[in-house]
Amino acid sequence: MPRTVTVGLDGSPESRAAAEWAAREARLRALPVRLVNVWEPAPDPMAQAPLLGAETHQHWSERIPREAAEGVRLRHPGVDVTTEQLTGRPAEELLKAADDAELLVLGTRGLSGAGGFMVGSVGLAVAAHAGRPVVFVRAGEQAADEHLPDPTGVPSAAAPFRPVVLGLDTSRPDDALIGFAFEAALLRATALRVVHSWNEPPYIAYGLPPDLKMTARLAAEDAAAMTAALRTWREKYPAVEIVEDSLSGKPANHLVDASREASLVVVGRRIRKAALGAHIGPVTHAVLHHATAPVAVVPHP
Template structure:
């Protein structure tokens, strides 16, 4: 089953901000948003108490994810939004739901500064027990908050995304955490712009079948740089800006299989830790769903099927 960007929604301003952030992230990742509202069944009140019963309370709480989903679909066209209404204890249910999610998004109270992420007991429990990434979003978080300031000093969605900060225990580095941070950079940053920040690439070897990948690395070449095209784009064409190519003196080279020297250089780069293989291991039984994800463009890299996990 394809992963989703899952949101714990309770109707609070914090959780609504989390839903907005999740919709923006889901668009970058090409994944659907799943709004999960957890309600704890209320006991039936005594006959003499003028309080709504459990069924009335349940129907009222069902409005929360439904109305939130309608708003997200209007503000984020093209993003698939699903809703789920589950009974139980919020901390336990959300921890279970995180296991099948690409990431779980929760709201937090905004107090400002690094210490501004104040999570309640539910959030603290989920962060402590979830095995998938959990993102905390402050109330009032806006799309422009994720971007650098423009030349006028104003945060703008047209500016580059702000850097991804990775807090790491250098004595015991976690590979999954490092991978998540690098994937976050890949999903949000303009690759060409990032390369230009470091002077541009002398050469780029394009191995992806997505034409957007070719165009991104081509825009990040330095003067006189070379783009080596190895893979074949799915659409069979790649757009190269003639003006920038001529003035920058860049060149595009085609290579069907490469040479032994090319292969030796690639292995050497990897041995030096300058390249990283992005792959995902799945059981063979998920082959049909995986093919569907590939066709929808939702797979970030290569999928390796484990024959030992079922067929």
């Protein structure tokens, strides 16, 4: 089966924004779009209710991908769009769909007045267990949001893309994560901004006078580690401009700040086989909830 850009579609505004993003991404990657809707049958007592019959519920569920596909084809001519109706638990079926995809795209809700976004339980479960990259797109995401302002200062889809941002752990750099970010930047003909955070000396927490020499040494060591981690990637992707940001403080805060000027934020999710099961990690969790750009979660060993 050929790889696709697969979208989990439920008819919500955020899932429609995800479908639009997926169509733009599919054009960049020269891949088809697959719109997937999961129908979860109601329990028997509810299915027998006059206003919530199983057949009526399924009928409306089947309309969601069909009508979305018509709109995507109209707005993105040349992009191959297919639909699929699945039955079962949404998280389980989306994980199966992700196995056959180049990447899976899901929508997230905005948190009114909170400056962040809401990733639901299904999205978090998929992000924690998927074997393929999962991209989360906020409700209301527009093509122009991913681009720099035009000469008049207005964001425009005709202008160049904003940079791609990569959150990098220099102590354990992973090829799958770094490679995904470089490919995303190359496809967009834009820069890759690599962000890594290092911890300030412990005396800072106790209000002691800073040791400027120690701080400078730590900063220099971290910057050197980042340059070393990216050296082979510079040679592999000479067309991609790399901006290295070695910053002190909490990594999630820096990535959220960087997302305001990004077309895409790329973070990792370590594949763990532990007794407590899979999870996405605190940094990725914070970025998913608060980044203002689409976020790609890339699983890696």
